[in-house]
Amino acid sequence: MPNVKISGNSAIAFDGTAPTLLTALEQHKLQVNFHCRQGYCGACRCKLLQGEVQYLNEPLAFVRKGEFLPCCSIPLTDIEIEIP
Amino acid sequence: MAYTTFNRQINDQLKEPMFFGNPVNISRYDQQKYGIFEKLIEKQLSFFWRPEEVDVSKDRIDYQNLPEHEKHIFISNLKYQTLLDSVQGRSPNVAFLPIVSLPELETWIETWAFSETIHSRSYTHIVRNISAEPHKVFDDIMLNEKILQRAEDVTRYYDALIDGVNLYQRCGEGNHTINGESQNISLYELKRRLYLCVMSVNVLEAIRFYVSFACSFAFAERELMEGNAKIIRLIARDEALHLTGTQHMLNIMAAGDDDPQMAQIAKECEEEAYAIFRKAAEQEKDWAEFLFKDGSMIGLNKDILCQYVEYITNSRMQAIGLKPIFSTTQNPIPWINTWLVSDNVQVAPQEAEISSYLVGQIDNEVDGGDFGDFDL
Ligand code: FES
Ligand SMILES: [Fe+2]
Numbered sequence: 521m522p523n524v525k526i527s528g529n530s531a532i533a534f535d536g537t538a539p540t541l542l543t544a545l546e547q548h549k550l551q552v553n554f555h556c557r558q559g560y561c562g563a564c565r566c567k568l569l570q571g572e573v574q575y576l577n578e579p580l581a582f583v584r585k586g587e588f589l590p591c592c593s594i595p596l597t598d599i600e601i602e603i604p
Numbered sequence: 605m606a607y608t609t610f611n612r613q614i615n616d617q618l619k620e621p622m623f624f625g626n627p628v629n630i631s632r633y634d635q636q637k638y639g640i641f642e643k644l645i646e647k648q649l650s651f652f653w654r655p656e657e658v659d660v661s662k663d664r665i666d667y668q669n670l671p672e673h674e675k676h677i678f679i680s681n682l683k684y685q686t687l688l689d690s691v692q693g694r695s696p697n698v699a700f701l702p703i704v705s706l707p708e709l710e711t712w713i714e715t716w717a718f719s720e721t722i723h724s725r726s727y728t729h730i731v732r733n734i735s736a737e738p739h740k741v742f743d744d745i746m747l748n749e750k751i752l753q754r755a756e757d758v759t760r761y762y763d764a765l766i767d768g769v770n771l772y773q774r775c776g777e778g779n780h781t782i783n784g785e786s787q788n789i790s791l792y793e794l795k796r797r798l799y800l801c802v803m804s805v806n807v808l809e810a811i812r813f814y815v816s817f818a819c820s821f822a823f824a825e826r827e828l829m830e831g832n833a834k835i836i837r838l839i840a841r842d843e844a845l846h847l848t849g850t851q852h853m854l855n856i857m858a859a860g861d862d863d864p865q866m867a868q869i870a871k872e873c874e875e876e877a878y879a880i881f882r883k884a885a886e887q888e889k890d891w892a893e894f895l896f897k898d899g900s901m902i903g904l905n906k907d908i909l910c911q912y913v914e915y916i917t918n919s920r921m922q923a924i925g926l927k928p929i930f931s932t933t934q935n936p937i938p939w940i941n942t943w944l945v946s947d948n949v950q951v952a953p954q955e956a957e958i959s960s961y962l963v964g965q966i967d968n969e970v971d972g973g974d975f976g977d978f979d980l
């Protein structure tokens with residue numbers, strides 16, 4: 521069960537009850553911006569400070585180095601992220 | 605340098621830059637330099653919708669019951685969007701097709717512009733329904749000072765690029781005397797105009813529509829103008845994709861692997877890029893002020909809308925590697941996100957509000973009594 525540490529916040533466990541990282545963050549009442557929830561708009565962009573994520577579907581939105589899209593990914597390892 | 609619709613030069617398309625290489629000859633997608641554009645095409649095609657499929661008839665009653673200041677908000681937004689999509693339905697084709705060098709990007713541009721024409725047609729669908737005199741709404745766009753002010757900034761970069769490309773493709777680089785007027789053009793200058801043009805289109809798709817989207821959804825939150833909101837959701841879904849398209853173009857340009865000169869230009873134009881964003885944000889805030897001049901609407905006022913403009917401007921800037929220019933970090937209207945989710949926007953034929961399906965349904969609801977007078 522990978523741990524998701526949110527910078528400046530406590531960590532949450534990705535326990536399999538949420539299909540994506542975005543849903544997991546929302547379940548813990550963390551506000552993340554989103555539009556499409558399908559990886560093509562880029563609105564949910566967050567910083568990936570440490571660890572690795574896996575995309576469920578290859579995202580169409582531009583993702584720059586050090587960023588990831590929580591709406592279409594799950595953590596592969598423990599990760600540390602920053603929500604803008 | 606002249607444009608040709610079928611370039612006879614045998615070239616390796618994988619080695620062409622996005623723009624200003626050889627004109628495209630074979631439209632082939634078996635090999636792609638940038639697969640992302642092919643994926644955007646597929647996505648855009650999967651989004652296909654027709655305005656006539658959305659029943660907007662209930663909006664007519666809603667509209668008649670709106671107080672005057674809310675009618676003003678609604679109709680002004682519609683006019684502004686009409687302007688924006690008029691420009692977007694043609695300009696990517698006219699400006700970018702003569703200079704594009706990759707088949708997948710060429711087809712993306714065409715697919716993108718085509719989807720904008722659907723948006724334009726949807727405004728007529730909406731206006732015809734709420735007004736007995738639709739021509740008055742459209743006629744006013746060309747006279748409306750507030751809209752024309754925006755048109756200037758929306759079209760300027762397109763026009764400068766088109767003008768330069770015309771000269772270049774006719775006469776090549778250098779000094780030319782055209783109709784007694786001396787004009788100079790260089791490939792470098794054209795690339796600069798291209799970069800700024802894509803930047804300004806990015807701003808158009810990323811910021812300029814959103815004030816209007818927010819108002820449409822604020823009406824719909826009150827269960828008003830819901831047919832319109834349904835159409836706006838379909839438009840917003842397309843716009844998110846267009847935005848991703850221009851972001852990819854800008855990021856590929858700035859990275860420089862595609863064309864090293866473009867990376868240099870991106871750096872040189874950084875200040876101008878900031879200025880384009882800043883000006884657009886200011887104009888959209890002005891627009892919010894104009895919309896609410898006679899009164900706000902429930903759930904939305906000028907200040908909230910201005911904060912929202914600042915918020916999305918920041919996030920759009922960060923997406924292309926620029927620094928945010930406003931201090932706003934929180935979305936002041938988080939409820940808008942649920943309207944922008946694409947999951948449940950599908951125009952599915954089984955939905956009751958789809959009028960074209962209802963036409964078929966009438967046939968199914970005929971019962972035996974209806975044939976009483978029939979003799980076969
Ligand atoms: S919400 Fe659109 S990419 Fe994540
Ligand atoms: Fe559009």
Ligand SMILES: [Fe+2]
Nearest residue numbers: 692809843846
């Ligand atoms: Fe668009």
